[in-house]
Amino acid sequence: xxxxxxxxxxxxxxxxxxxxxxxxxxxxxxxxxxxxxxxxxxxxxxxxxxxxxxxxxxxxxxxxxxxxxxxxxxxxxxxxxxxxxxxxxxxxxxxxxxxxxxxxxxxxxxxxxxxxxxxxxxxxxxxxxxxxxxxxxxxxxxxxxxxxxxxxxxxxxxxxxxxxxxxxxxxxxxxxxxxxxxxxxxxxxxxxxxxxxxxxxxxxxxxxxxxxxxxxxxxxxxxxxxxxxxxxxxxxxx
Amino acid sequence: xxxxxxxxxxxxxxxxxxxxxxxxxxxxxxxxxxxxxxxxxxxxxxxxxxxxxxxxxxxxxxxxxxxxxxxxxxxxxxxxxxxxxxxxxxxxxxxxxxxxxxxxxxxxxxxxxxxxxxxxxxxxxxxxxxxxxxxxxxxxxxxxxxxxxxxxxxxxxxxxxxxxxxxxxxxxxxxxxxxxxxxxxxxxxxxxxxxxxxxxxxxxxxxxxxxxxxxxxxxxxxxxxxxxxxxxxxxxxxxxxxxxxxxxxxxxxxxxxxxxxxxxxxxxxxxxxxxxxxxxxxxxxxxxxxxxxxxxxxxxxxxxxxxxxxxxxxxxxxxxxxxxxxxxxxxxxxxxxxxxxxxxxxxxxxxxxxxxxxxxxxxxxxxxxxxxxxxxxxxxxxxxxxxxxxxxxxxxxxxxxxxxxxxxxxxxxxxxxxxxxxxxxxxxxxxxxxxxxxxxxxxxxxxxxxxxxxxxxxxxxxxxxxxxxxxxxxxxxxxxxxxxxxxxxxxxxxxxxxxxxxx
Numbered sequence: 001x002x003x004x005x006x007x008x009x010x011x012x013x014x015x016x017x018x019x020x021x022x023x024x025x026x027x028x029x030x031x032x033x034x035x036x037x038x039x040x041x042x043x044x045x046x047x048x049x050x051x052x053x054x055x056x057x058x059x060x061x062x063x064x065x066x067x068x069x070x071x072x073x074x075x076x077x078x079x080x081x082x083x084x085x086x087x088x089x090x091x092x093x094x095x096x097x098x099x100x101x102x103x104x105x106x107x108x109x110x111x112x113x114x115x116x117x118x119x120x121x122x123x124x125x126x127x128x129x130x131x132x133x134x135x136x137x138x139x140x141x142x143x144x145x146x147x148x149x150x151x152x153x154x155x156x157x158x159x160x161x162x163x164x165x166x167x168x169x170x171x172x173x174x175x176x177x178x179x180x181x182x183x184x185x186x187x188x189x190x191x192x193x194x195x196x197x198x199x200x201x202x203x204x205x206x207x208x209x210x211x212x213x214x215x216x217x218x219x220x221x222x223x224x225x226x227x228x229x230x231x232x233x234x235x236x237x238x
Numbered sequence: 239x240x241x242x243x244x245x246x247x248x249x250x251x252x253x254x255x256x257x258x259x260x261x262x263x264x265x266x267x268x269x270x271x272x273x274x275x276x277x278x279x280x281x282x283x284x285x286x287x288x289x290x291x292x293x294x295x296x297x298x299x300x301x302x303x304x305x306x307x308x309x310x311x312x313x314x315x316x317x318x319x320x321x322x323x324x325x326x327x328x329x330x331x332x333x334x335x336x337x338x339x340x341x342x343x344x345x346x347x348x349x350x351x352x353x354x355x356x357x358x359x360x361x362x363x364x365x366x367x368x369x370x371x372x373x374x375x376x377x378x379x380x381x382x383x384x385x386x387x388x389x390x391x392x393x394x395x396x397x398x399x400x401x402x403x404x405x406x407x408x409x410x411x412x413x414x415x416x417x418x419x420x421x422x423x424x425x426x427x428x429x430x431x432x433x434x435x436x437x438x439x440x441x442x443x444x445x446x447x448x449x450x451x452x453x454x455x456x457x458x459x460x461x462x463x464x465x466x467x468x469x470x471x472x473x474x475x476x477x478x479x480x481x482x483x484x485x486x487x488x489x490x491x492x493x494x495x496x497x498x499x500x501x502x503x504x505x506x507x508x509x510x511x512x513x514x515x516x517x518x519x520x521x522x523x524x525x526x527x528x529x530x531x532x533x534x535x536x537x538x539x540x541x542x543x544x545x546x547x548x549x550x551x552x553x554x555x556x557x558x559x560x561x562x563x564x565x566x567x568x569x570x571x572x573x574x575x576x577x578x579x580x581x582x583x584x585x586x587x588x589x590x591x592x593x594x595x596x597x598x599x600x601x602x603x604x605x606x607x608x609x610x611x612x613x614x615x616x617x618x619x620x621x622x623x624x625x626x627x628x629x630x631x632x633x634x635x636x637x638x639x640x641x642x643x644x645x646x647x648x649x650x651x652x653x654x655x656x657x658x659x660x661x662x663x664x665x666x667x668x669x670x671x672x673x674x675x676x677x678x679x680x681x682x683x684x685x686x687x688x689x690x691x692x693x694x695x696x697x698x699x700x701x702x703x704x705x706x707x708x709x710x711x712x713x714x715x716x717x718x719x720x721x722x723x724x725x726x727x728x729x730x731x732x733x734x735x736x737x738x739x740x741x
Contacts, residue, residue, distance in 0.1 A: 014539055033532065038469040038540035053536040059469045072523050075536060076460075078468040091523045095464035097508055113522050114463060118508040138463075138516055140509060166513055228513040229496045236336035237660060238327060238586045 005029045010051065017044065026050075031070070036063050039080070052089070055082045058099060071108070074101050079121065083207050090132070096123040096142065100200070104208045106130040109157065110137060115167060117141025126204050133157030139225075140166040145197055147172045147204070147215065160184070161223050169223040170197055177221050189220040241333065242326050246292045247310040248285035254304035257281055261296040261305060265289075266663040266675055270296065293656040295665035327586070338586035341659035341669070343486055343578040343623060343645060346590050351597035351730070352629045356739055358720045359705035367709050369700035375710040376407040376696055376703075380477075380617040380639055381546040381570045400570060401546045403457075403477050406435035407696045408634060408711060411688075412575075412621045412642030413459050413479065413550070415441030417494045417503045417515065418582030418659070419648070420676040421448075423668045426651060426684030428452035433685065434692050439642070442481055442492065442517060444506040450474050457548065460537065462491060463517035465507040469540055477571070478537050479548040480530075482521070485579025485622035488552030488593045491518040493583075498662055498671050527563035534568045546570035553577060553599030553622065554592075558606035565607055565616045573642065574599050576622025580645040582669055583660035596622045597636060601734045604637025604716055613716075627698035636734065637716040650691040651684050 001020045005013050010033040017024055017035065022042065026035070029048030036044050036054060039061035046065045055063045056075035068086035077096040087105035095114035098121035106129030113134060115123055123142035130151045136144050139161060146169070148155030154175050161169060161184040170189060171177060180186055194216045205212025248269060261270040267289040273282050290307060297305045314322045327338060360366045367374065381402035388396040411427045424446065431438040432455045439457040440449070444466015449456070458475035460467050472478055483489070494503075494515035504511040524530050534547045549564045550573035551557065557574060564572050576596025581589065600620045607613040620633050621642030633641050649655065652666035659669035667679030699711070708714050722739040723731045731738055 010535075010539075011543075018542065034536050034539035037536055038472070040469070052532055053539075056536040057467070057469050057472065057540045072532065072536075075523065076464045076467050094523055095467075097464075097468070110522050116509050118504075118510065121508070134522075137522070138518060140513060140516070163516065163518075165516065166510065228510075231493050231495075231514055231516065234337055234493075235339040235583075235585075235660075236330055236334040238330060238338040238340050 001025070002027060005032055005048065008032065010034055017042070029067070036061055039063075055080070058082065068105070069103075074099070077101070077123070085208065087129070088127075092127075093123065093125045096125070097121055098123050100124045100126070100203070102126045102128075102204055102207050104128045106132075106151075108132045110134045112139060112142070112144040112169075113137045115139050115142040115144065117167060124200050126200055128204065128208065130155040131157065131160075133159050134162065135160045136164055136167070136169050136223075137161070138163040138165075139169070140164075142167045143197065143200070144169045145172075145200060145204075146170070149210075154178075161225070164223070164225040165228050166225060169221075170194075171221040171223065172215065172218050173221065174219055180223065183226055184223050185226050186221050186223045189222040193222050194220060240288055241329050243312040244287035244290065244310050246290045246307050247287050248290060248296075249306040249308050250283060250285065251304045251306075254302045255283060256302055256304075257283055258301065259283075260299055260301065264296045264299045264665065266295075266665050266670075266672070267291060291656045291658040291661070292654070293658065293665045294654040339583050339660050340586040340589055340657060341583055342580045342655055342657045344590045345657070348577075348595065350623075351595055351726075351734065352623070352625075352632055354724050354726050355597070355632050355734070355736065356722050356724055357628070357631060357635070357702060357706065358722070360707040364707045366707055367704040369697070369704045372704075372709065374700040374703060375712070376699055377405065378408045378639055378711060379404050380619065382616060383614040385614065401477075401544055403437060403546055403571075404435070405437065405640060407692070407699065408638070408640035409630060409692055409695065410436050410457070410619070410640055410642050411438035411647050412579075412644035413439035413441040413457070413481065414580075414582075414644055414648075415443030415459075415465075415492075415494070416446055416506050417441075417443040417498055417671070419668055420664075420670055420679060421446055421502065422676050422679040422681050422684065423648070423651060424449060425681040426679065426688060427647060428456065429681060429685035430688035430692070431455040433689050436692070437476060439479060440475070443494070443503065443515070444508060445471055445474060446502070446506045459550075460533075461517045462519070462521040463515060465509065465515060465517070468508075472537060472541050472545070475545065477546045477548055478541065479550050479573065480521075480533060480537070480569075481550050482524070482530075483519075483550065483552035483554070483575065484581065484584075485552045485575030485577050485593055485596070486581035487584035487588045488554050488577075489519050490585060490588050491516065491520075493517075500671055503671065527567050530564065530569075531567040538568070548573050548619070550575060552579075553594050553596050555594060557594070557599040558602040561603040561616075561618075562606055562610055562612070565610075565612045569616060571617045571619060571639075572603070573619040573621065574603060575642070576600075576620065579622030580648070581659075596620050597632075598730075598733050600633060600636050600638055601718075605735055608716075627695035628702070630695060631699055631702045631714070632721065634711060634714050635717050635720045637718075639715060646691070647688060650687045651679060 031051040033051035038057040058077040058080040069088045071089035072091040079098040088107045090108035092111040109132035201212035379402040427438040442461035453474040461481040548571040549569040577593030617639040664670040721736040
């Protein structure tokens with residue numbers, strides 16, 4: 001089913017998407033919010049620019065955006081896949097617990113914040129370009145990969161992994177990563193470490209037409225938390 | 239060596255004591271021990287007072303009433319400025335460093351406005367109503383009310399009422415997460431809410447799979463950590479609450495320590511066992527009312543506009559202005575939690591020094607929303623210190639559509655307010671995840687005690703309404719003429735919007 005979004009407001013557009021079954025193609029999307037919110041079994045393809053909270057609480061559906069995304073893509077996503085053939089705004093993959101998000105370009109601040117994993121649900125967030133500050137803040141599980149493709153300087157901003165207590169972050173760069181917070185342990189990823197992300201790199205390559213396998217040969221930082229209980233020593237029982 | 243002398247002393251009446259050893263088994267803190275005197279070979283019950291938290295469990299379960307817990311009576315030199323508690327807290331921090339952690343609502347002697355407000359009753363004219371003979375309506379429905387009547391071309395009224403939650407009386411059980419309290423406590427609340435026709439709030443720790451069947455009486459919560467939040471969870475409840483703040487710790491988030499995250503809680507929160515569950519104070523997607531609006535509507539979209547959305551804030555200085563913003567964010571209900579509100583753990587200094595009394599916050603929020611003509615765009619729910627049906631009636635007359643009760647509900651389940659929830663060894667099986675202790679709270683009796691309490695309150699509310707000559711609780715809402723202040727200054731009366739007794 002093809003929907004021309006144009007001037008439809010978010011509520012009307014989403015009503016039409018909810019009613020549709022199977023594949024939905026949205027053309028001329030102009031910032032309509034909440035597209036695919038809580039969706040379980042659809043494939044939604046979007047041309048244009050979807051608005052904030054795209055694919056929030058996503059629960060199995062696939063969303064492909066031929067354009068840029070805005071803020072809070074994949075908020076509290078449970079499963080499914082979101083592919084952005086452009087850049088993403090702030091709060092990308094906030095508290096996502098499952099599924100995968102691929103962004104060809106860069107992401108704004110606070111990407112992967114509160115990401116968590118649970119049993120076989122292990123979310124993955126792959127950012128092709130650069131990520132803004134607070135990447136993976138309070139991260140409790142899952143995997144974030146920042147590829148820094150076409151980025152000269154460090155591909156992450158400040159405060160990467162602050163409060164991190166689970167999961168891991170891979171950052172592809174030849175530069176030194178300085179100023180990481182105390183909760184984060186960083187090392188250069190070994191060959192075995194990179195095997196862990198190879199399937200995601202291949203998938204990134206398949207989505208955006210580049211050689212995913214070749215990316216695995218490059219130098220990555222691997223960031224992990226120092227402890228699963230960052231606040232254990234904070235309190236005194238009164 | 240413990241530098242602080244025990245606060246309590248176990249007073250054992252040795253003439254009554256039969257040395258049955260029940261106290262030894264009952265105490266989760268290891269206060270009591272059966273010891274053999276090495277010289278006489280006689281059995282003797284000893285008590286380690288330093289472990290006692292005054293939870294009263296051994297006292298209640300001693301079959302011969304041989305036990306009492308008393309203040310230890312050891313005193314420091316009197317000082318009007320440096321209280322014994324202050325000195326002890328300094329010793330604690332000097333010993334262990336760290337942030338002092340306490341539980342339940344603030345016990346500090348701040349003014350209690352509920353106790354300085356008196357209710358009216360009819361005499362001679364406008365006669366009182368006897369609730370035993372006449373119908374007395376305590377039902378309320380919470381949610382935004384339409385501003386205009388819409389008609390279709392044929393002139394028929396169009397139903398433009400948004401989603402509502404219906405309550406048989408304006409009392410709900412406030413948000414307490416599975417993790418902060420036990421599953422048996424949760425089940426007791428859920429079953430009681432179902433039987434009473436009210437709501438309980440599952441808190442921010444997700445919803446245990448065994449409790450989904452009480453969804454029609456459940457408010458599900460979404461906090462910054464988003465624990466256990468997924469579409470089925472959102473759609474299961476009768477309403478969704480966004481937790482922005484909590485009265486016991488405004489501006490502070492929640493840390494459920496990894497030690498409390500066992501298999502079942504891990505499943506419910508959907509995080510691995512043993513890791514800290516961290517919900518920071520800010521939602522990192524909300525920096526403005528517009529951002530809040532976005533979360534409100536993303537939740538509405540995920541639930542097809544079928545559920546009212548509640549935004550819960552702590553009662554703070556600018557509550558009125560904040561509430562005005564929330565009322566414009568698309569939220570259907572605003573919940574305000576006063577500074578007496580309970581908690582499973584909060585930094586002592588925050589709990590005792592941040593926030594304002596719910597009575598003042600409620601009065602100013604209701605007034606502000608009325609002045610701006612948006613009072614009917616939202617319902618107001620208040621919590622944080624509601625102790626009795628009289629508090630409920632006063633809160634409604636000050637402008638609340640409903641109240642939340644948390645501490646009162648836990649007391650009905652056995653709690654004696656020993657304020658040691660953060661230790662996780664609740665002898666009453668409420669604020670613990672220890673399977674042996676959780677077993678002590680039987681949901682079959684727990685839910686009945688909650689039902690008894692709320693039914694008792696309901697009847698008292700009807701009596702008080704009847705006395706005022708009011709037969710529907712809706713007519714009491716915001717009816718401040720039914721209130722008078724006692725011993726309050728002019729400014730306090732002005733904020734509460736009430737006259738002084740005698741006026």
